[in-house]
Amino acid sequence: MSQTTENTLATPVGTTLERYIMRKQAEFPFATGELSQLLRDIALAGKIVNRDVNRAGLSRITGAMGNNNVQGEAQQRLDVEANIRFIRALTNGGECCAILSEENEEIVQTGNEHGKYVVAMDPLDGSSNIDVNVSIGTIFSIYRRVSRIGGPARLEDFLQGGRAQIAAGYVLYGSSTMLVYTTGHGVVGFTYETSLGEFFLSHPAIVIPQQGPVFSCNEGNWFDYPEFVRTFLMQCKERRLTARYVGSLVADYHRNLFTGGIYLYPPTTAKPGGKLRLLYECYPLAYLIEQAGGLAVTGADVVLDVPPTADLHQRAPLFVGSAELVRELQAVAAR
Ligand SMILES: O=P(O)(O)OC[C@H]1O[C@](O)(COP(=O)(O)O)[C@@H](O)[C@@H]1O
Numbered sequence: 413m414s415q416t417t418e419n420t421l422a423t424p425v426g427t428t429l430e431r432y433i434m435r436k437q438a439e440f441p442f443a444t445g446e447l448s449q450l451l452r453d454i455a456l457a458g459k460i461v462n463r464d465v466n467r468a469g470l471s472r473i474t475g476a477m478g479n480n481n482v483q484g485e486a487q488q489r490l491d492v493e494a495n496i497r498f499i500r501a502l503t504n505g506g507e508c509c510a511i512l513s514e515e516n517e518e519i520v521q522t523g524n525e526h527g528k529y530v531v532a533m534d535p536l537d538g539s540s541n542i543d544v545n546v547s548i549g550t551i552f553s554i555y556r557r558v559s560r561i562g563g564p565a566r567l568e569d570f571l572q573g574g575r576a577q578i579a580a581g582y583v584l585y586g587s588s589t590m591l592v593y594t595t596g597h598g599v600v601g602f603t604y605e606t607s608l609g610e611f612f613l614s615h616p617a618i619v620i621p622q623q624g625p626v627f628s629c630n631e632g633n634w635f636d637y638p639e640f641v642r643t644f645l646m647q648c649k650e651r652r653l654t655a656r657y658v659g660s661l662v663a664d665y666h667r668n669l670f671t672g673g674i675y676l677y678p679p680t681t682a683k684p685g686g687k688l689r690l691l692y693e694c695y696p697l698a699y700l701i702e703q704a705g706g707l708a709v710t711g712a713d714v715v716l717d718v719p720p721t722a723d724l725h726q727r728a729p730l731f732v733g734s735a736e737l738v739r740e741l742q743a744v745a746a747r
């Protein structure tokens with residue numbers, strides 16, 4: 413076990429996020445604190461969105477905006493609200509020079525041209541569940557920029573590929589609110605203590621079981637799935653695995669991370685390239701799952717090795733979770 417993991421594991425449960433980030437930074441003599449600040453900014457935005465989510469019904473942040481986003485999907489008020497909150501926190505934090513968001517067609521330049529990092533994000537994941545009080549989330553992915561520091565960010569900063577991520581994670585707004593992320597040294601989870609307004613370390617080293625009892629898939633699309641997907645789903649049923657599908661990627665993913673299992677969003681006739689977005693849904697969750705000992709594929713290919721195209725909102729099929737289950741799917745896909 414590496415020194416870093418030993419120190420991390422030595423960090424007692426109940427440590428605040430702030431103290432954990434400081435400890436972590438101390439483990440890297442050349443760390444300059446910018447990434448730490450960026451993680452703090454994300455946590456701050458997560459707290460504000462958590463408040464908005466909790467009282468959405470009271471503050472009228474419910475329902476559709478009446479327009480569609482770049483994906484052609486109806487934008488919910490909370491999609492827009494969460495987008496504003498994260499863009500504002502990342503801009504004010506000073507370390508992020510540009511943001512790619514599901515809710516913005518183009519890259520958002522923050523004006524922090526000295527910033528070394530860019531962030532790709534899905535500010536509100538699980539939009540179909542917003543107004544019905546079902547768990548939703550935020551997904552983020554961080555890259556060190558490759559464009560010249562001191563100037564605006566460029567497209568290539570976001571097209572470095574899944575393995576160039578230096579950090580990734582999500583905030584889950586569920587029965588409790590959690591921040592789960594990796595910086596390439598395992599996966600760590602913090603639980604939000606609303607009354608104190610603090611994230612506390614609750615899961616120092618999250619590891620997904622190699623096998624699992626759960627499969628998560630919208631079987632309403634059964635007739636639109638490729639043959640290999642139906643074959644795999646039949647195998648799951650023959651083995652009496654349990655079907656669980658919340659319809660919020662972050663919530664389904666989070667459950668399977670702890671219980672073991674596989675989440676599937678296959679290609680369909682309507683969406684042969686898949687529904688989920690490669691840069692701010694698939695890549696970050698694939699990076700996390702590999703850091704937790706699991707696997708993420710698009711079918712035969714490993715998600716983190718899928719090269720990005722110039723389409724910032726490109727989609728990809730996603731099969732993610734316990735390594736053995738995902739390999740079984742890969743084997744069926746390769747037949
Ligand atoms: O309704 P479907 O087709 O099952 O799709 C649900 C999936 O789409 C998503 O809502 C897409 O994400 P957004 O809500 O961020 O657009 C996932 O969270 C979820 O897993």
Ligand SMILES: [Mg+2]
Pocket residue numbers: 534536537538661693
């Ligand atoms: Mg999403």
Ligand SMILES: [Mg+2]
Pocket residue numbers: 491514534535536537538539
């Ligand atoms: Mg979204």
